[in-house]
Amino acid sequence: MSKRTVADVMTREVVTARPDTGYADLVRLMADNSVSALPVTGVDGTVVGVVSEADLLAKESARADGRPHSLVALLRRHHDRDRAAAAVAAGLMSTPAVTTTPRTRVNEAARTMAEHRVKRLPVVEGGVLVGVVSRADLLGVFLRGDDEIAAEIRRDVFERSLDTPAERVRVAVADGHVVLDGEVERRSWVRVAAELAERVDGVVSVMNRLSWSWDDTGVTIPEAMAVDIRHEPRP
Known part of the structure; x- marks a missing residue:
């Protein structure tokens, strides 16, 4: 990002x-x-x-x-x-x-x-x-175009960071205000997606309407399955 x-x-x-x-x-x-x-x-x-x-x-x-x-x-x-x-x-x-x-x-x-x-x-x-x-x-x-912001969120937040195909989510941006909609795989990723989107240059606010496929909260995930969001998205 x-x-x-x-x-x-x-x-x-x-x-x-x-x-x-x-x-x-x-x-x-x-x-x-x-x-x-x-x-x-x-x-x-x-x-x-x-x-x-x-x-x-x-x-x-x-x-x-x-x-x-x-x-x-x-x-x-x-x-x-x-x-x-x-x-x-x-x-x-x-x-x-x-x-x-x-x-x-x-x-x-x-x-x-x-x-x-x-x-x-x-x-x-x-x-x-x-x-x-x-x-x-x-x-x-904060003068970046809304289309540019939306494209970066789809690419860097969902496709690269959360391994989520862009067609599964909808990213709408108006004057820097972002609305996230659609479905991600895990419930824990809903909050992560919003936090990552807020870090994108030009974003003023984020409204999070994402849903999830399965609830992984409270479940221990094997290390091999975990997505590491602490680092830059993979190229």
Whole structure:
């Protein structure tokens, strides 16, 4: 099955800042390169933080009039004032940086991005910056055609992984939403088929309507008869 990773979609030419990069230079770098955030790297190339548009706007928000009405708002206001006083990236950046790796699957990177509410992730290997991946990069994976997704599921999930002829199942895909129907040999394969289908690039959701020929749950299957789904499908 296709297992696209961050390395397949990331940008390798990255605009970065140093901890001593000034405020005006940070604004200029973002504007000139049309980016919303900059990784901040040390002299050895390690990522020490990220400066985003939101971080830079803290200077402006700290100047706003009005009194906070809660302890949380008060603490946030003090935090913003500290950032407003900062003149270089080291004082403005968010740290530690939320990062990913080249080998991370795109869906996992997308989950990290959503959980931390960030638009871009520095990509690091051995702690050193090797690229950056954005929301647009990750969303591109989900632009695969429905026919392409369905064909991959029939081929890699059913024919190769579960040794099930394609004519025994029906795979319908609409805007990345998959419906599995038909019959597989064993009951245990119903859940496996859905889990494997969910891993296919471009799949948004899976509705499982599969039935089975015989119930193998609770039955000890001789090793020679077992299908090993832990590895890549056979070619």
